[in-house]
Amino acid sequence: MTKLANYLEGRWQEGSGNGSPVLDPITGETLATVSADGLDMHAAYDYARQQAGPALRKLSYAERAALLSDIVKVLQANRDKYFDISLRNSGTVQNDSSVDVDGAIYTLSFYAKAGSKMVEKALRLDGESAPLAKDNVFASQHIYVPIQGLALFINAFNFPAWGLWEKAAAALLSGVPVVIKPATSTAWLTHEMVKDVVDANILPAGALNIVCGRPDALLDALNGLDVVSFTGSADTAASLRDHPRIKHDGVRFNAETDSINSAVLGPDTDDDATGLLVREVVRELTIKSGQKCTAIRRIFVPESKYDAVAQAISNKLKTITVGDPRKEGVRMGSLVNLSQRDAILEGIEKLAECSDILFDGRTESTIDLDNENTAVVPPVLFGVRNPDDHPLVHEMEVFGPVATLIPYRNTEHAFTLTRRGMGSLVASVYSNQPDFLAQAAATLAESHGRVHLINNDVAKAHTGHGNVMPQSNHGGPGRAGGGEELGGLRALRFYHRLAAIQGSPEVLGKLAQEAGSES
Template identity: 70%
Template sequence: MKKLANYVQGRWQEGTGEGTTLYDPVLGTPLVKVCAKGVDMAAAYDHARTQAGPALRRYTYAERAGLLAQVAQVLQASRDNYYDISLQNSGTVKNDTAVDVEGSIYTLGYYAKLGSRLVDGQVHLDGDSTSLAKDNAFASQHIEVPVRGVALLINAFNFPAWGLWEKAAPALLSGVPVVVKPATATAWLTHEMVKDVIEAGILPEGSISIVCGRPEGLLDALNGLDLVSFTGSAETAATLRQHPRIQHDGVRFNAETDSVNCALLDPEATGSDLLVREVVRELTIKSGQKCTAIRRIFVPEASYDAVAKGICEKLQGITVGDPRNESVRMGSLVSQTQKKAVTEGIELLAKHCDVLFDGRTQTSMQVDGNDHACVAPMLFGTRDPDNLALVHETEVFGPVATIMPYRDIEHAYELARRGMGSLVASVYGEDTDFLAQAAVRLAESHGRVHVINSAVAKVQTGHGNAMPQSNHGGPGRAGGGQELGGLRALAFYHRLAAVQAAPEVLARLAAQ
């Protein structure tokens, strides 16, 4: 069986161990192996810092943007291969793969376009200078300069393509080399994309490296001037934060973690059709395996039954199973491990909530045998959300959501906040004043607020889609991090410093 090689120190290296086998989650057939045993991470980071970093920084921002555009072209040329790998390794239908693959290419193109407009140079001024002495004889100017370390990108299993490039694009545009550590279960697609880019010879050697599997010393060999950008579970993020390199040495750490995102229907229930459609879409895209998926649905008490019925009726038309079957609309989870976790979560919710739609008995399943990772959508409900902490604290990372009634809008905001920090909340209605108020009230505990009325119904980008123009991240449980958001993404890969000097020195800085 093919073993995926790691690319570090400017060359491909196979791991020296037996490795871990990746499987087709629908058919159960073995695909490839990954192994990082024997990879010298200290040498890998050192090569990236000392060789790739200086080479990248010799380019201007606009020139690096041009490199990103070429990377996007390389990926575009191999789209069909990526779709095939995703079908086998992630078990996703074509439309779901598009969210991952096409989304990654779009994000690269977006940062290539943004970067082409940046003023050339190694220094970016942050605001105007501020006087520190009489007659402005001594002043302070904040500047941003690219980090001279390496960025370790640790990615989740659900978006092996987009998860890579949404981090790598702003890092490379900033002139910072990256080492990619994809989630093992779906590492094949990430590996194939990186391999195609390396073989194209677009980037300076070592600008992008990849390690698949579990290397020893992944964080041990970092230093205080390096960076880690992580996507995954809150539990894993908490473990990483305790590592000495992060906790004591100050390695900059950004985390985007799981959260119990919500959808809120306005008190007049005027956006119920919009909410129903979006909830069903979020339950089924990627089989609900999105950190941004809707997990909690808040509706006025008087609308609870009608909205629940509307969601259930649409879910009845969903066919789940083997994505090779053209009648299948929703594929599988990525692995048997994930199926076990989601199944256990469903059983837990079923003990405490009403089962309003039971995909186990109400969904058409088009797949052979039982050795598959397919799980049908489930809709739960509770009429007492105040006294059931479980629904605000537990995320089942699959096609699962819970609907809850609220008494008045203040009660709805309180319920939303009990998620203790989420990536996204969406609001549905037609009252402009209410929608604006809701956006402000929800922004305090959510990284993004997606506001929908009939005027934008056909053009809105989707509750769960993280667009590069908008912030991706959230407070509290969601990790406290920030990604994307246009040029804001570059801030993580730059250092902010205050320069205190004579006005003529600061003027020379500005001239650079």
């Protein structure tokens, strides 16, 4: 039995004890164990801050981007291995594994390319200098400088590859060492990627660290100049925010949490727009078995289209075989473990008490399994005809292949219902009326981190409701956590400190030279 070691202080260290198992969600086989018992996190963090941090900051942004390029080559060379691990540990079919593995490589490649064009050397200017005295003899210049602490990533189970590199890319490009704490259930893939990069000797020692399991002092060992980026449930985010290092000492905290995302069909009742929505809803229900923080949970359609859309979604879901991803013809795999299965089945039962079941994959899907005690849950589509009096559908997310169809009376009603999610990562809107799409964007932007507008013009080119692209902001207000990630080079702001520097134009000019600017 393999125990996944932890990489801290520039060396591999095993936690004590037997550890927690990492399982195959289809067969129940124990693939590895993880343990962080007995690790000295204070020493590990000090090493990262004192050894890796200065080594990274000696490099320019472009030089650090070159390191990201080297990491991309390592990941590409081991891509097939990562797909095999995903199948065995996450229970995903190859297309779903690609969303995670290839998405990670693409995101890292994006930041490597973007960083290679950065002219900054040691710091970044923010805007022009502003005069503070007559004749501009005294002025203020805002600058961004890399933090001299570390970045701790507490990641979710559903994206063990992408969840690592979408954060690490921006942090390492900024010159900040990282410590990754993956979710135990899918830690194997994260661990393997880190190990391959460490073995390639690309980064300074201590720049890339991983701790598996639940170490003591994971947060206690932080100091006020470190940062934490968390992905997971809103409840866990709330408990982390209450920790003294964050609540009292001011550790910068970014959260991307569960949210009740929406798809909205425009009032034009255009058949093409309807088809685009139906196709995307089915995709979001089945990719990674609905285990995506961006997945569609509520589907808003005009009252006149409710029955037709319900039938169209159901007809497509009937064609998807669910089961063991090792079997040919299976298009939808499993959840990551049995505890997630049980939580989703419990959520389905709660929704069933107050909603109509329009499609129940448990009785209508083709299920191809040799062992019934697996983490497989087929898709379920609910319907709610009285959404104004149905709080649960707007408040409870079932984190799996579950969505609810909801009718609306008019445009204002549609937007009001959508906003009842109280902060979401994404809403997608389907219409061939440009005025409606523009109105939807302006109205929903306040409560969503991303608004995805789809018409016939982009039908074949759009990147998908649930796909998170590094060029665009990822995060959302309110329930979605209030955090921000990605968005191109905007992602670097989290790993920098903004300061106002006040002095003479000559001195501020020296800062401009440090930023690689001639002005």
